[in-house]
Amino acid sequence: MAVKVLVVDDSSFFRRRVSEIINGDPRLEVIDCAVNGKEAVEKAAKLKPDVITMDIEMPVMDGITAVREIMRTNPTPILMFSSLTHDGAKATLDALDAGALDFLPKKFEDIARNRDEAVGLLQQRVSEIARKRSFMRRPAVTSTPVTSSTSTATSPSSIARPASTRPLAGSTPNTAPVARSASTGGRFKATGKRYQLTAIGTSTGGPVALQKVLSALPANFPMPILLIQHMPSTFTAAFAQRLNGLCEISVKEAQDGEPLKAGTAYLAPGGMQMMIDGRPGSTRVKIIDGGDRMNYKPCVDVTFGSAANVYGDKVLSMVLTGMGADGRDGARMLKQQGSTVWAQDEDSCVVYGMPQAVAKAGISTEDLPLDRIAERILVELNLV
Structure with missing residues (x-):
């Protein structure tokens, strides 16, 4: 039909x-x-x-x-x-x-x-x-919030600023299965890994997904965050400005040559590629022309690959909702270096293309519903 x-x-x-x-x-x-x-x-x-x-x-x-x-x-x-x-x-x-x-x-x-x-x-x-x-069109399901293994009173929603964050009409009820390898009895457990960078790649459905995740992170987030969202060049500055007004962390459109700082998220400019230069603890953003050979500008693979080269096993990365397979090759490079790769689960994606590519290739260690990704990050980094 x-x-x-x-x-x-x-x-x-x-x-x-x-x-x-x-x-x-x-x-x-x-x-x-x-x-x-x-x-x-x-x-x-x-x-x-x-x-x-x-x-x-x-x-x-x-x-x-x-x-x-x-x-x-x-x-x-x-x-x-x-x-x-x-x-x-x-x-x-x-x-x-x-x-x-x-x-x-x-x-x-x-x-x-x-x-x-x-x-x-x-x-x-x-x-x-x-x-x-x-x-x-499924009826809404109300479920009891799930707490982390390190706290019984704190959840991502209590850390975010509810007064300034509007409800997301496209968000998904918290009914998806628990991540496949990092929780017991509905409670997440930290793996004990040490991280120096967070990187998130997404496309279709990404603006809502990123807002959902980033607005639940605290101002004292201990590392920089790289955001790669497939988006036209005229949109990224406005999107970064919006996120900055809704989040406790700082969010900005990335600029060539600026140093990476903890508690700041850097959104790749539309039509360009975002890479990083230097060594852990002294890294700078590198913005280069998108070129004609790449299908995506910005491209998740390019940024993830750059992060793998500089940070090795110290990256906490996620591939969220989006069409196509961008992020799979870059995520593979991160995993080969020993970094962590998570994917958004199918039910909570607008389009289960990019996360599916990562999951099917056996690259992601956890498949997470959108409503629990921020909670999972906070547990992993011992912030709750």
Whole structure:
């Protein structure tokens, strides 16, 4: 049965263009269109589409408000279309906060070298997020928070700043299985390893996942954090600024030549590659041109490989939700050096591509639900 898609945009030209592309894939079918957010909410309730594509700026009701209302009444995977501007980036991040799962630029030429590539990318994104529709519509399950083996009173949520961190509509209930190798009776145990760097790679679904994890880390986090998120260059500065306002740690877009400091997360700039130079205790960020040979700019493999070369067995790394297999080769290099690699589990991923590649290759030692990754980090580093 074809994936049913509702296309929402106030431009008749764009509705027609998107509909033609989606209907060009036999796995997909546009069942209707809406011209504003209010109509989208109504048709989402009536037609129960499997996926919705949504514009941000529309009359009557904007896309962000529509996403929030749809997620409240009829949770549905939503793909946003955004302009690649600073304001467009902020609005897109608001839409992801509201519950949208992914986004694409409205100008397809900004993300593809030719029309065929753009068509395939849109079709692939719709197909991928459609896989989350049944999970999003499960009834919410309330579970008792699980404490760590070193503390019975402290959890990640008590360390984060709940007043400034908004609920994440796309977050997953804490119902996934416990990590496969590091907990007993639901309680995590530290492995006793020593670390000097944390590195996290992610793509589709990553902005929400990173916000969930980083907002639960304390200001005295004892090492620098490298963040590699597949994201356009116009988005990374706005995303880093948003995370910085929501987290106790400092978060910034990485700049070439700056030293790595404990308690600071460095987000790789879009369109570039982030590496590190030096030796443990005296390392600097190295930002280089993305080049044409790499599919991803920034690329998780590049940063992870650089971390493996400099820090050896002293890296705590994670591969979170995302499409494709970026991070697998870099994670393999880290593991060969003796560093730790974890992967997000399938149920809590928006797209189980990157973590699956790492898990299937036997590289990750633990598969963790998103809601427990921060807790697992704190236990591993003896911070609780």
